[in-house]
Amino acid sequence: MKSWLPLLFAVWLSAVSGNNDHRANNHHHHHNNNNNNNRPNIIFVLADDYGYNDIGYHGSQIATPNLDKLASDGVKLENYYVQPICTPTRSQLMSGRYQIHTGLQHSIIHPEQPNGLPLDSPTMADKMKEAGYATHMVGKWHLGFFKDEYLPWNRGFSTFYGYLNGAEDYFSHKKAFSDGKEYLDLRDHKGPIHSEDGHYSTHLFTEKATDVVRAHDASKPLFLYLAYQSVHSPMQVPGEYKRKYDHIQDWKRRFYAGMVDAMDEGVGNLTKALKDKGLWDNTVLVFSTDNGGAVGDGGNNFPLRGGKGSLWEGGMRGVGFVxxxxxxxxxxxxxxxxxVTDWFPTLVGLAQGALNGTKPLDGVDQWDTINRGTPSKRTVLLHNIDPLNHKVGAPLYHDTFDTRVKAAVRVGDMKLITGAPGSGEWVRPPGRKRASGSGHHTSNDKNVWLFNITADPTEHHDLSDHMPGTVRTLLGHLQRFNQHAVTPHYPPEDKRSNPALHGGVWGPWQ
Incomplete structure (x- = not known):
């Protein structure tokens, strides 16, 4: 109720002053271009494999002072969902569309695979550019590069500095081909970058992002997408970051904590650059992970169940704030x-861009929800349907969605999982008491789970046997989604992708 009081007050104030213009212009830094007053700079920072229990304000053993301060000055999103793995989240962020509508339902885009985010719909960057924004990207692409037209600078970004694959060495910026030979994967929109061997990518990408901010012509609004390599494996970080965490016995967790520390410092440096440039007062910064922490690579999602790659909350309930x-x-x-699909209409809406030319969006505009606390327009959320994943058990019913198929859907408070959801352990951070709930192992052919996520966010209480009607209702939702799903596009690997054939650098090969 309180949220409309400031609005009423503002309306009253403008009536009393009788002069809207004077109110809009009393901030000198807005003078550059009055047209931009309502069009904020939009900065999207995407961390990689960043776990629910790996940010300070979730009670982590890892300190993240910069992220904590940004989040506490803003809005923490505590019912926010991404996808369980890298490519799907990035594809949904950039397209505003579910994987079942882009053919990316299964796994990720592998280095040698001729695959990419379909070209039949504009990206968020296309829409920002069309709205008059300067568009820049730094970091990890992972949305396909087998042909030129899939490259980020052909998909709405005026400049790009980063890598095209899903993972690589943080220092050498190299990624191995299937024969074991390593090749460079670092380039900008002009060509490969050979001069940064040994430059830790978190530092490198932060520097490139701050360069973009410093060079920005403030007569245009700025859209900057910074997709850090951090904190994805391999476990690599300069020693000074790791030393703060010498008390953590588990070596992977110790490295991971240092990697988080370096990323937190990077976000602090980017924020400072925006403030120094005088852009911060007219900026919206979104921070998000792309999926849950990889439990085998130092990440942690406790008290949530499961992790990266799973349809449990630990795989998809994202760290996020604005x-x-x-x-x-x-x-x-x-x-x-x-x-994560909601960012497309939300941010393009903030940019006063148009949504025409896109295929039907699965995201909804959440700006009022985030900025004013109004109820979300979203009541249903398709987590995924992956028909290529191995099937489990027998179908529960024959007249609705096939429960052997790996899928999950959320309707209101209730979440249904079918098929093979992935490991469902509750893993405490290393050095704490061992995982709880080890008695929850289920039979190998079980393929239906139902949870009230609002009451039971840690997924300890499977309600599927007690609420068969709700199971059927949610299966009906999956069935309807499945009726307009496209066939998954997951082509075989193509050996012509070998960088040895293309100057020793990863890049387009068709």
């Missing part, structure tokens, strides 16, 4: 249902 001077709300925790 900050920046353009945000009215501050210091709030948002528990409304928000999904």
């Amino acid at each position: 900050s920046g001077g353009k945000l009215s709300a501050s210091g709030s925790v948002n528990r409304e249902l928000i999904h």
Whole structure:
């Protein structure tokens, strides 16, 4: 109820002053271009494999002072969902569309695979550019590069600096081909970069992002997408970051904590650059992970169940917050249902861009929800349907969705999982007491789970046997989604992709 009071006050104030213009222009840094007053700079920072229990404000053993401060100055998203793995989240962020509508339902785009985010729909960057934004990307692409037209600078970004694959060495910026030979995967929109061997990627990408900010012509609004390599495996970090965590016995967790520390410092440096440039007051900064932490590579999602690659909450309930001077709300925790597809209409809407030319979006505009706390327009969320994953057990019913298929859907408070959801352990961070709930192992042919996520976010209480009607209702939702799903596109690997044939650098080969 309180959220409309400031609005009423503002309306009253403008009536009393009788002069809207004077109110809009009393901030000198807005003078560059009055047209931009309502069009914020939009900065999207995407971490890689960043776990639910790996940020300070979730009670982590890892300190993240910069992220914590940004989040507490802004809005923490505590009912926010991404996808369980890399390519799917990135594809949904850039397209605003579910994987079942882009053919990317299964796994990721592998280095040698001729695959990419379909060209039949504009990306978020296309829409930002069309709206008059300067568009820049730094970091990990992972949305396909087998042909030129799939490259980021042909998909709406005016500049790019980063890598095209899903993972690589943080120092050498190299990725191995299937024969074991390593090849460079670092380039900008002009060509390969050979001069950064030994430059830790978190530092390198932060520097490139701050360069973009410093060079920005403020007569245009800025859209910057910074997709860190951090904190994906391999476990690599300069020693000074790791030393703070010498007390952590588990070596992977110790490295991982240092990697988080370096990323937190990077986000702090980027924020400082925005403030130094005078852009912060008119900026919206979104921070998100692309999926849950990889439990085998130092990440942790406790008390959530499971991790990266799984349909349990630990794989998909994302670390996310919105900050920046353009945000009215501050210091709030948002528990409304928000999904990574929602950023497309939300941010393009903030940019006053048009949504024409896109195929039907699965995202909804959540700006009022984030900025003013109004209820989310989203009540249903398709997590995924993956018909290529191995099938489990027998179908529960023959007249609705096939429960052997790996899938999950959320309707209101309730979540249904079918098929093979992935490891469902509750893993405490190393050095704490061992995982709880080891008695929860189920039979190998079980293929249906139902949870009330609002009451039971840690997924300890499977309700599927007690609520058969709800199971059927949610299966009906999956069935309807499945009726308009496209066939998964998951082509075989193509040996012509070998970088040895292309100057020793990863890049287009068709």
